[in-house]
Amino acid sequence: MSDQVMTIVMSAAAGIGAIIAFIAAIVTSYEIERRSDGKIMRYGVPRYTNMVRTAIAGPSVAKDEETRELVKKLRMRLLFVFALMALLALTTLQY
Incomplete structure (x- = not known):
């Protein structure tokens, strides 16, 4: 192969993998928010989740062992996304 x-x-593999991992991280973040305080907007729509705050805040968000x-x-998952994005940047900038 050339x-x-x-x-x-x-x-392509790094980009698709990063998208899949990012979607999985979003789902995990919503699950953490639901377990932490369970606040939802009206009509059952979940509220906005802040993945960075949730990942960094740790103990203030995670009260029990499962949430931790x-x-x-x-x-x-976020570390995996960043690693795949770095791989994508390196392979793209190579040529």
Whole structure:
């Protein structure tokens, strides 16, 4: 396989993987928010979740052990997203 084709394949895989991991992180963040205070807007629509605050705040958000595990999972997923974005940037800037 030529270098250009390999770059395209790696970029596509990193981009798709980052999107999938980001969606999984959003779902995890909503689950943490629901477990923390359970506030929802009217008509059952969940309120806005702030993934960065949820991942950094840790102890103030996570009161029980299960929620702490979810926060740890959220941090790992966000780290994975950032790593894939860095890989995407490196493969894109290579050519």
